[in-house]
Amino acid sequence: MNTTNALIETEYRLGAHNYKPIDVVLSRGEGVYVWDLDGNRYLDCLSAYSAVNQGHCHPKILAAMVEQAQKLTLTSRAFRNDQLAHFYEELAALTGSHKILPMNSGAEAVETAVKAVRKWGYEVKGVAQNKAEIIVCSNNFHGRTMGIVGFSTDPDARTGFGPFAPGFRTVPFGDIEAFRAAINENTVAFLIEPIQGEAGVMIPPQGYFPEVRTLCSRHGITLILDEIQTGLGRTGKLLAEEHEGIEADVTLIGKALSGGFYPISAVLSNSEVLGVLQPGQHGSTFGGNPLACAIARAALKALTEEDMIGNSARMGDRFQNGLKNIRSNIIKDVRGRGLMLAVELVPEAGGARKYCEALKERGILAKDTHGDTIRIAPPLVITQDQVDWAVEQFAGVLTSN
Template sequence: MTTKEFIELEERYGAHNYHPLDVVIERAEGCWVYDVEGNKYLDCLAAYSAVNQGHCHPRIVNALKNQAEKVTLTSRAFRNDQLPLLYKELSELTGYEISLPMNSGAEAVETALKAARKWGYKVKGVPENKAEIIACKNNFAGRTITIISFSTEEQYRDGFGPFTPGFKIVEYGNAEELEKAITENTVAFIVEPVQGEGGIIVPPEGYLKKAYDICKKNNVLFITDEIQSGLGRTGKLFAFEHEGVRPDVVIIGKALSGGCYPVSAVLSDREVLGVFKPGDHGSTFGGNPLGAAVARESLKVLIEEKLIENSAELGKYFIDKLRAIESPHVKEVRGKGLFIGVELKPEAGGARRFCEALMKRGILCKETHENVIRFAPPLVIKKEEIDWALTHIEETLKMA
């Protein structure tokens, strides 16, 4: 079948909740993907940071195959031999005492919100049903009803009310506004160390440390959403490490499974996640042996193949080279590691047309917030591949 035929099928039989680029990918390896007609593209999106280890990494694929031939799902009604090892390895790698596995990132965010509220009632002593959680403008944490209840993106909310109460919104990067918003009923502050869907927004230096200190002073849980920014994407294991803080709760997903299977998790110490008792919360697939085996190998690949270091080194190189491009359309280049946003001027006509032009040159990236092009390739990318991409990016950014 041709690209056109696949697109016609998708448009006819699928719900139209996405606006993808018109490329139909058939296979992928490392940083490269191939469409149904044999064309080759450099992936500069990495499935929104889910394939940090590269597409179809052989070690991760082998772990998936081997486990799939043994046992894939037991539910949490029984124990399995992979989940305890994932727990141990996550704790040793991150320094957090315990974790709670789920599947999608949104499920992990919901888990963190439930843990924060229960901690507020059972530990902090907030009156029942009065707990408040503070989030930031332009946040993105998923698509569930509760999560969009603290979104400030109108499209994400349009037609989906009534919304879950109990959330306050403050300006991202403004620690003073956070401090003013805290009350005796505030149980948590949830923040992305770098806002991904918001346009690769990097907060002012020192912001996370100030916010962390404010939360500590007021006995408020400091929660970081590292689903996109974590696991090497910004050149550190976690993006919060750039400011030397240790959140009370960390939410991870996406690259936790190298893009081979949905796996997410909430990391914390016993004081927080210990509020859950049997029956309080769960998931049939959360913590299944197939997902646990895949996650274990994905973490090993990330560390043993030094992908975090590669992100730090090549991310700086990529950003510096992008900033050196003289284009009438570019307003700003920003990012950390291989988590990069090129913001275009409003008069540039939107980022979509540039992404479509890059696709024709063999580079796949995606617009976010209309005027920002996101460049976030798999962390296995090589310098020569970046150099090849930069030639085409420069020519594209200089087009009329």
């Protein structure tokens, strides 16, 4: 048995089967490329679900990580460290945030926001104790914790894990009238992704978010935008909310906040919402640790100083246009914003998985979602030539039958 097969067999034998990865064993990455154990090179069109926006093993982020790791990695929040204040300052200047709460994973950021807005609802808005409601959208994906899967509509995420916490009301994504009808005196927040990534890169109708913002302001509802996948340049703007000309009350970021080097997330908000949290009421041993802060500072610097956000907008347009020009009877839709793209196939195509496996044979790593959709999200450092080559490979696979 060769090394690749042996490792796959060991994973299957000893690991919980909670993922179904494409069968490639990667051992190295640089920029937009990754290599497997046999030395085969692939163009990464997933970027670890947008965690590697800055490209694999970005040298400046790596240097910051190594330098900080040699000095101080963890103090817990029982003591202060010399990186946290700089991280706050730089992130606030970039995003316009007034208060920041650092965590580790995206799911932790979501859970933090849920706790904070409930407490805000009771202490500031005046909702009756234990009556707070948060409106969410069908087909949402905000993480895998017990709190979050309780308001998921995905049977795989929910089934067998109950009972779930109450306090959530679900409306269809992009339906402003359904959102309006769901609002009541107990509504404290609306939690929503600007673009639903896991659902298949679903973009709401033009004008939806400005109307959402108006309704939230009118009814005293906290608008929480989960920008963990869409944020930090993925859609061709720093934050996807910029496409809509709105501003959230709470913004959640993670993934690319570290450029793929370390789990880092953050809740961005204001003193009114995050000010309700007092010492001892919420925290994290690793949240805001000096290693995380140093890495995030370097990751944000690379993102902004190297024009990765502008490149995302330009290359995203080029990639999307190239995909739309593929003439194939199995393509139902091509959609996206920036370098957050999707090709949805017709049901008769027999599912997207086999096309992702065919793309692997051509040197492209992409991932299927929701059965019929191929998600495409390469690192933001991708070049014109790389985009054009990738489009050729997609065309070869999608027109072969």
